[in-house]
Amino acid sequence: MSEAVTRPGxxxxxxxxxxxxxxxxxxxxxxxxxxxxxxxxxxNLVSATELLPPTSELGFLHLLIQVRQPLVPGLAGGSPTLAPDCYQLLVGVRRELPPRLAPALIGHVTRGPLTGYTVYEALHDTRMSGFLLEALRMRARIGTLRFERDPxxxxxxxxxxxxxxxxxxxSSLVYGDTFILKLFRRIVPGVNPDxxxxxxxxxxxxxxxxxxxxWFLADVGDEANVLGVLQPYLKxxxxxWELALRELAAGRDFSGEARALGRATAEVHLALARALPTVTLGHTQMELIAEGMADRLDTAAKAVPALQPYAPALRxxxxxxxxxxxxxGTWTAQRIHGDLHLGQCLRSPAGEWSLxxxxxxxxxxxxxxxxxQPPVRDVAGMLRSFDxxxxxxxxxxPQWAGDCRAAYCAGYAEVAGRDPRMDPVLMRAYETDKAVYEVLYEARHRPDWLPVPLSAVKRLATNGPATEQH
Known part of the structure; x- marks a missing residue:
């Protein structure tokens, strides 16, 4: 365990x-x-930091805690375990929990040094969440925690x-409709792309x-773990996603918004290509990309039987x-968004899109x-989102989705100078890889949604163009 800053004793x-x-x-x-x-x-407790003074009647614990779980569901004890996941927890400690904080309850402690206390999710306590903003504002250092800001x-x-x-x-906190603090829950050592x-x-x-x-970080060993980022709140x-569903339900065309979103995506891609190195992909790299996609398909097909009939064609x-x-031929790879879909996009009242x-x-x-990665990976993610x-x-x-997909690609081409549909093999592969990911995700987390990516898998298992919707 790293340095622990908790109450005396x-x-x-x-x-x-x-x-x-x-x-x-x-x-x-x-x-x-x-x-x-x-x-x-x-x-396993990686770090524990008491954010409030020891004399305070309340406790505010910042924890980084590793969770070990067996590899096989339902087995514990001597069964093999996955590598532990590390989570960020913010825990409030009170003798009694006021009614307004009842939904945040974690539990009543019955053993150990906190016996008799109630612990709860501290983000719902305005005193605790206000403390985080003040720590960021003042660039505080508390134990292993380091709060930084753009001066x-x-x-x-x-x-x-x-x-x-x-x-x-x-998890996210909004401060006065001015800022939003995104708190990462699953913590991975290293540079967080967000x-x-x-x-x-x-x-x-x-x-x-x-x-x-x-932003704030935890210095654990030789690694700096990014814990949260404060950004402007786009009021x-x-x-x-919600906008698209609303327009669809009202029977209104969304292709104009899709075109504007395509332009916004291309602007971000061009800026990333200026800011960070790009690489050229030759035959070896393309074969490795294809091999990774095939491996993910095999894994998903083993886990989701409904995918198996389509696996040979997808391969x-x-x-x-x-x-x-x-x-x-060669292709260019660069840093990209990596998980682009409608829910990762915001439109301002003036009609401007942000990612x-x-x-x-x-x-x-x-x-x-x-x-x-090839920028077409982001494009494929957005095409799947329209579907x-x-x-x-x-x-x-289907016509609504097809119009949106075509408009998005056209808008992208207006800024990037190249229509992503001009690389149909690459586009099809990335859209298929995304659909396979979606099948596995929905099977694990939202089984009622599984027919959505399966319908795309069925389409992609045919020889129609990647933007085909029928």
Missing amino acids: ITADALLASLDPLLRAWLPRQRWFAGKGRPISDF RKNIDDGLAPRVLGAEQSN LELPLMLARERCARVPAPAA GTADG TTFEALADLGRGE IDFEGEPSRPLSERRMP YAARSREPWA
């Missing part, structure tokens, strides 16, 4: 003993917990905090991505990509998420 082992039984019940219920369906074998950005004190309701793989890329884009003066105002913006798509790499959440697909290793929107309601609107 409370050791790390004793603190963990107090929290262990409560966390075993509470963690699997959280949307951001990645290990659902498997029991927890044990915990050119003004951060007012006393901004009222509130938890953003739509919690996904992370801080790295927006900082780079800010230096390129790319207005399509909100520039970070502040009045519309989430791209030919990846074989075509490998064959493409054996030719004379957010550059973390990449959380299920993939950080090293892979930070590798240069998702069209299939999220009845009757399915």
Whole structure:
């Protein structure tokens, strides 16, 4: 364990003993917990920091805690375990929990040094969440925690905090409709692209991505772990997914917005290509990309029987990509968004689009998420998102999806100078790879949605063009 800054007389082992039984019940219920369906074998406390003075009547614990789980669901004890996941927890400690904080309850401690206390999710306590903003504003250092900020950005004190309701793989706090603090839950050592890329884009003066105002890290060993990023809160913006569904339900055309979103995506790609090195992909690299796609297909087909009938045809798509790499052509790879879909896009009241959440697909290793990739991977993700929107309601609107997909590619070409549809083999391979990922995700997390990517898989298993919707 790293340095522990807790109340006098409370050791790390004793603190963990107090929290262990409560966390075993509470963690699997959280949307951001990645290990659902498997029991927890044990915990390891990486760091523990008391953010409030020892004399305070309240406690505010910042924890980085490793969770070990068996590899095989339903087995514990001597069964093989996956590499532990590390989670960021912010835990409030009170003698009694006021009614307003009842939904944040983790549990009542019955053993160890916190016996008799109640622990809860501290983000819902305005005193605790307000403390985080003040620490960022003042560039505080507390134990292993280091709070940093852009000195050119003004951060007012006393901004009222509130938890953003739509919690996904992370948690977010909004401060006075001025800033939003994204708190990463699953912590991976190394450079987090959700801080790295927006900082780079800010230096390129790319207005399509909100520039970070502040961030905080934990120094654990030789690694700096990014824990949270504070960015401007884009008040009045519309989430791209919700906007698309609303327009679709009203029977309104969305192709104009899709075209504008294509232009915005290309602007971000061009800025990233200026800010960071690009690489040329030859036949060896293309074959490795195709091999990775085929491996992911095999893994998904083993886990989802409904995918198996289509696997042979889908594999030919990846074989075509490998064959493409054996030719004379080359392709450019660069840093990209990595998990682009309508939900990662915001439209301002003036009609301008912004891109957010550059973390990449959380299920993939950080090293892979930070590798240069063909920009068409982002394009394919957005094309899949239009298809998702069209299939999220009845009757399915294939023409609506097809118009959006074509308009998005056309808008992208207006800025990038090349239409992504001019690389049909590459586009088809990346769209297929994304659909396979979606099948596995939905089977694990949202079985009711599984027919959506399966319908795309069925289409992609034919020989029609990648933008075909029928």
